[in-house]
Amino acid sequence: MASGPDAYGCVFEDDMLISKRAGLFLVEEASWVPRDADLVKVETVVGRVWLDRTVLALRDGFELARLRSFSFGSGGYILSKTAAERLLAMTRVFSDAVDHVKFNPACGIAGSLKSYQMIPALSVQTQSFYPKGSPLIEVPALAVHSDPRFPGNLMEKPWLQRKVLQALRRLGHTLRRHWRTEVMIADQTGAFCSKT
Template identity: 30%
Template sequence: MLPIYYINLASRPDRRQFMEEQFARLGLTATRIEALTPSDLSESDVAAYCDPLKPNYMSPNMFSCAMSHERVWQTMLAAGESQVLILEDDAELSSLLPHFLEAAGNFSEELIRIETTGARTRVYLAHEVTQKGLSVRRFRSTPMGSAGYVLRRSAAEKLLGHPRLRTLAIDLAMYSPFEEPGALLTRSLVDPALCRQLGTQREGQSEVGRSNIDTKQVLPRKYADLHPVKNAVARMRRKLRTGLRNAVDHVREQRNGLNSKHVDFAP
């Protein structure tokens, strides 16, 4: 069985209890990793990466989230782990997760996404199927969310300290098939998925799903306000470039079995 790490804020004991109850119910054990907050960031990092006067910047919340995942990667490397499961503390887990963890060592991918948001994802035909009918598919999208993934040591070494983790949200950096560091990794996902963030399901079920991000603390996009035309032109160019690249790639990869489908959550 793979080692399990989960990221949790000290200020959210409700989420810690939520995760520990799930682990107990599934017969799993996990190691808690203290999440970083914006107050843990150095002044130099905030100045370099969280300055809203720059055209590209990260909010302190987004940056501290990425650094929390880096803390887990550092921990797994220091412990000499070859492959681990990494979870955020608002992940609802499927009852099929223990079965998959027993088989995960048989898969060669450096990164296996076990999460879904329910959105359509560009995937290839399944190349591995477990005894419980879980498909492991290579994918070509950049899905949102970093609540659950299996990571090999080689991937942690490629991800740790990568410059794009200082300019992009962690999911965009890890899962991009076109740009580093995601493009450096062999990546697959589990279908149906084995976890989903509480925020992606029905509202009002539990306070555990309440976000810890205070919207009042989100920095305004000062660069966009100061340079509206320049910012709008840059955004349009990025959208056109990305849209054209994705369209050409999708047509080209269809001959290799690429198709678009909803990845559901395994009950």
């Protein structure tokens, strides 16, 4: 992507289920991507994320909102050429999970990226559909990380300090009028999320 001619590129991991409606956005020009977007996450993962209350309406009921919290997974996303160049330069040497590098504000790089979440999502990892221990999904490889990974990571803090910081972060999101939701995949019934 960094050396190619296109303004945007789309990445999907090999274990992704892609919505039947993905063609609405992936087979034509990326004029629907906001000009300031470094990254548009088009996948969903199990768990809720914080998003801006301001949403950009797309076609056929789809929306985009700024992603305001860490969101696991790098299974499906659109990356701008300029962001690809920056990420490549900033990650010449690193030993952390790629989804942390792109989406964890504690990592530092992620805090400088303008990331959006597509609602509903266009893809989901297959492991979300199979029960734990199913032979249909691979056992994830163990990750070896640098030590300490992220100085701002709450999981590195003592229990009481972690709980206080989590409460303060939730309050900060609420005061900034962010909303928290679980993003569904477009092919699921009731895929269009309500603000909670």
